[in-house]
Amino acid sequence: MRADPTMIAGVSRDRIAEFHVREARQFVRARRASQAWADGGAGDWLGGVPMHWMADWPSPFAPVxxxxxxxxxxxxxxxxxxxxxxxxxxxxxxx
Structure with a gap:
């Protein structure tokens, strides 16, 4: 039996993408000050984050x-x- 390429662990890729978009919006709404800081003060950091591995996080920016x-x-x-x-x-x- 072949795996369904539109699913990940039984959940549709579209649903996962919708969930990610919704959670990213909520993250931004809840962390306006962090976003302002990331937009204006994180330029000196590699990838805009204090530790390089934080760039792998799915959040739009690092919380401050x-x-x-x-x-x-x-x-x-x-x-x-x-x-x-x-x-x-x-x-x-x-x-």
């Missing part, structure tokens, strides 16, 4: 996080890490 948002994310990660370590080491002696 502001320093303030990055700090909040890092603070949350540190708090989560502290909570996990604290839970794992609750019986550990203090040094």
């Amino acid at each position: 996080v502001s320093p303030a948002a990055r700090k909040r994310q890092i603070d949350r990660l540190i708090a989560a890490f502290d909570a996990v370590v604290g839970a794992l080491c609750k019986d550990a002696p203090d040094e």
